[in-house]
Amino acid sequence: MNIFRNFQGLLVLICCGLACSAAQAQTSPTAPPAAAPPPAPVAFDAALLKAANDLFSKANLESAPDKVTLVIDPLIDGVTGAQSSATHLEEKRVVELIKSNYPRFQVARFSSETVAKSPVVLIGTFTAINNAGVAGGARDAYRICLALADLKSKTIISKGVARALPEGIDPTPVAFFADSPIFAKDVSTDAYIKSCQGSKVGDTIDQAYADRILVASLVNDGIEAYDAGRYRDALDVYQSALKTPGGEQLRVLNGIYLANYRLRRTKPAMEAFGKLIDYGLKSDRLAVKFLFKPGSTQFNTDPSVRAPYSVWLEKIAERTAANKGCLEVVGHTSATGLAPINDRLSGLRADYIKDRLEDEDRSLRGRLIAAGKGSREMIVGTGRDDASDALDRRVEFKVVKCST
Template structure:
C-alpha cells in the first residue's frame, strides 16, 4: 500500500480542523453539497475591508492561475451582492472595482469585461461574490461583528468552479448602503435567481463542482438586467425601461429585479398604470411563493412611514394594490413588523408589533372584507437583514413590514 505524500497528509489535517471549527454560516451546506471541504475555505480573522478583499482576491487568482495556466481569457464580473438581501451595496461595488484592479496587476492575460450578452458569448471566466454581515461569536440577536466574503470563479467553457476563497472583514470598514436601484426597489431580491447565484458562490459548491444550473441558464437574462440597472443608476429611465422589458422575456418569471425595474421606471416616467401593473405582478409572485417582502420602511423608533421623497404616494399605491389583489386571491396574510437593532429587545418587540398593526388598519380601510383574513405580529430585531443598528440608510431594511401568506383558520 502506498503512503500519502506529506503535503496531502497535512492538507487532510487542515481539512479536518476546518470542518470542526467553522462558524454556523460556513458549516451548514445543503443536503446536496459535498461534505468534503478544501483547505482554502478556512475563514481567517476579520481585517480591514480593503485588505480582506486584497487577500482573498490574490489567493483566488493564484488558485485559478495554477489550474488554468497562462492562456489569454476574458473575465466577467457578475456584480457582487449582499447575500442577506440580494442587493448591490456601496461595498460590494467597491469589491468589484478592487478585484478588477487586482486582476490587471496579477493576471494581465485575463481581460476584465462587464457582464453583457456579448461578453457571455465568448464563454469567459466568471467571477461572483457575496458580502454578508455575520456574528463570529454566534451570539443571538446581536450586532454583527464581521462581514463574510465569498469569492468564486467559474469557467463558462465547462460550467464548473475553478477557484473559491473565503475571508472576513471588520464591520466598521464596510458600507452596506444599497445602490440606488436596490434602495428604490419596493421589495428585496432573494428570489430563485438570486438564490441560485448564492448557491453557486458559497458552501453549496467546491472547486471542481458544476455551478448551479439555474444560475447558469439565467445568465443571459442577468446580463440584460445588469445593463438595465446601470442605465437606471445613470438616470436613463427610458433606456432602462426598454432593457427591463427585454429582460422580462428572458428572465425567470419571478425575477424581482425585473419586476422592480418595470415598476420603478414606469413610476419615474409618470406612467402610474404601468407601475401598478408591474406591482400587481410582484404581489402575484409573492402570493405564489407565500411571501410578500414588500419594503415599507418606517422612521426610526416610530410607527410612521419614511417621509422621504414620494414614498408616501408610492406606499398608498402599494397598499391599495395589495389589499385588492389579496382579496381577489382569497388569501390570509400575516403582517410582520421589524425593527433595527437599537434599543431594548422588549421595546423593539412592542414597536415592531405596532408597526404591523398600523399597516393592518390601512389594509382593512382599503378593503374591509380583509378584516378576518389579516393578522399582525412583531419580531423586533430578531430577523434583521443588516443588523448594524445605525438607524440610517445602511440598515433601513431592518425597519420594515413584510407580508406572509398563511393558512386561513
C-alpha cells in the same frame, strides 16, 4: 475442592473484569478535537487583497488559452442580494489588481454578447456575520467570498475567502436596490449566492445560475441605466429581460415598476407593482419597505424617502382580495433600543398596516392578523439604522390558512 473451584471462578471474574475494563478504556471515544478558532478579521483592503490573490493565483487554467476572457457578474450582499457601495468598491479593487498582477485575465463587460462566448465569470458575496458564529450575535465582521466559474467546463475553477473588519465599510445599497419596494425569495439570487458560498473548487456550476446568466447580463444593463438616471433605457431592458426564459424574477419586476414610476407612468407602474405583489404572495412571503418615523406608527414624510405608500396599500389589498387569501401582517424593527419597546412598536406598526388594508377592502376583515417580531428576525442586522439596513424595518406579509 469446592473452595478451590470457587476461588478459580473468582479469579476468572476478576480477570474478566480487568480485561473488560482495559478493553473499554481502549475503545472509549476520545474527546473531539477543539474547534479551530474563527479566522481573525483584518482591514477591508487587506482582506480583499488576500481573497483576490488566492482566487487568481490558484485558478485551474490548465486547458485555458493564453488570454482568458473574464466577466464580472456584479458582486452582491450575501443575504439581501443587493449591490452596494462596498461591493462596487470590491469590484473596482479587483479589476485594478487584475490589470497590475494578472494580465492573463482580460476583463470584458458583462453582457449578453460576452456571456454567449462562455467566458470565465467572477461572482462574489459580501456578508455581515458574527465572527464567532454566535446565532443572534452582533454582526462584527464581513465575510468575503469570491469564485471563478468557467462557463465552458461548467465548473468552479477557483475560490478566495477572507473576513474583514467593519470599520470604513459602506454597505449602503446602490440606487436601484435602495429604491426597490419589494423583497421576496428569488431563485436567481439564491442560485448566485449558492454558487459562491455553497461550492468548492471542481464543483459543477449551479444549474439555476447557469440557466439565468443571460438574463443576469440584461438585468445588469437595466440596473446600470437606472442608477445613471436613464429610466427609459432601463425600462426597455427590463421589458426585454422579462420576455427572456428565466426573466420573471424579482429584480426584473422591481425594475419595471421603478422605471415606470420614475417616468411618471402611473398606471403601468401600478400594474407592475401588482405583479410584484402576486410574485411575492406566490412564494408565501412578501416584504415591503414601509419607512416609519422613528418610534412612531406614522410613515416617514421626508421627501427624499417618501414613497407612494397609500397606492401600495391599495394594490396589496386589491391583490390579496382577488386571490381570496389570508395574511399575517408582521412588523419588524432593527436592534436599536430596548427589546420590549421594539416588540411593542413592531406590533403597533403591523396593526396600523392591517387596519389600512381593511379600510381599502372590507372583504379582508377577518382574513388578516397582525404580529410584531421586534428585532428577532433581522435580515441585515448591522444596526446602522440607515438606508443600508432598511429591510430590518420592514413589514412582511405571510400567506396563512384561512380559518373559515
